[in-house]
Every structure is written in structure tokens, then in C-alpha cells.
Amino acid sequence: MVEAVIFDIGNVLIEWQPERHYDTLMSREEREAMFAEVDLHGMNDLIDRGAPFRDTIYDWAERYPKWRDQIRLWHDDWIKMASPGIDRSQRLMKALQARGVPVFSLTNFGIGSYDYATEFYPFLRDFDRDFISGHMGVTKPDPKIYQMVEATSGLSGAQLLFTDDRDDNIATAHTFGWKTHHFDGPEGWARRLIEEGLLSEAEAA
Known part of the structure; x- marks a missing residue:
């Protein structure tokens, strides 16, 4: 689950x-x-x-x-x-949190550039857990960053559903048994969240 x-x-x-x-x-x-x-x-x-x-x-x-x-x-x-924002993806993030589903980031992002981005995209401060490579000293798809996510969150394998636009990042997540979705647009991601029972069609709209 x-x-x-x-x-x-x-x-x-x-x-x-x-x-x-x-x-x-x-x-x-x-x-x-x-x-x-x-x-x-x-x-x-x-x-x-x-x-x-x-x-x-x-x-x-x-x-x-x-x-x-x-x-x-x-x-x-x-x-x-780093623009524009992808509005529907941001809505999906909020909808998950409104359902009580924890939402984490796992991103290759610098320290200064992330702080700068939050001035324009305040939602970046709203994740339940932040996994930002600049602070972690390692980037995807290095397996170490995935290990750090598991160690910090206490979750592993199929307890985690991860979406990313890069095949190599998805491939490493697979080696840890994570559920994954290769992101090619918010429509497909919304369908996946509905299929997983995490959102209703109305919530994912």
C-alpha cells in the first residue's frame, strides 16, 4: 500500500x-x-x-x-x-495532501537556486518532507539518495510511489522496489493516482 x-x-x-x-x-x-x-x-x-x-x-x-x-x-x-509552473501537477500535490497522503519531494536542485525558486513558487515549502540534492550532497540517479529517502522516512519499496520525467531516475527507484510513474504530463499522472486509489476523479481534475 x-x-x-x-x-x-x-x-x-x-x-x-x-x-x-x-x-x-x-x-x-x-x-x-x-x-x-x-x-x-x-x-x-x-x-x-x-x-x-x-x-x-x-x-x-x-x-x-x-x-x-x-x-x-x-x-x-x-x-x-525554471518556468512556467505546471499548474495541474501542483493541484494534484495539494489534493493528495488534502486526502491526508504525505507528499515528499526528491529533486536535483541546488541550495541557493531552491531558496530563490521558493520566492516565485511558494508551494515548494509545502512538502511533508523535502529531499533536495544540494542539501544531501548527492543527486539522482545515484542509489545513495534513494537510500537516504528510505532511511529518513522509514518507508521503503511499494510504500512509495515516485514520479519523475527521467528514465534513469525511475530505473534506480525500481531497484529499490518503489512504485513508479514516468511523468510525461499531468494527465497521465492524474490517471495513475486515481488507479492507485489515492484520489477520486473529482479530486484529480
């Missing part, structure tokens, strides 16, 4: 599309060249493991003078990359 539902955040509760934002600022060809030369997602992985938000990005910007101003936008325009 499911005792808690775990949400990823990026592309589940909030859209996270850096490339899309940069495509509004430069030609697609330029953006592709920058991403090919600079491992911006690798830089972001450092932040997600606890490195300082602004300092890490600005340090990387200095390594690549050609792209300095654009790399700094990873910090300065960050909320534009």
Missing part, C-alpha cells in the same frame, strides 16, 4: 528548459555551439550537489570569455528557465 507519494520537481511541477530560454536570446545555431563548447548541464550538476549557486556560474563564465555574458544568465535569468 502506498504510504507516501514522491514528486520530482523539474519538468513535473515546474518546467525546466534552459535551451528553450536561450533560444529566445540567440540563434539556435549559436545556442547549440555554446552548449557544445560549455558543459552547462555539468555545471548545474555541481550546483545540484551543493556548490554555491551564483559563484559557481560566474566562475564558469570566466573560463569561457566568448560566452561570459550568456553563461552568467544561467544565474541571472534562472527563474525564466
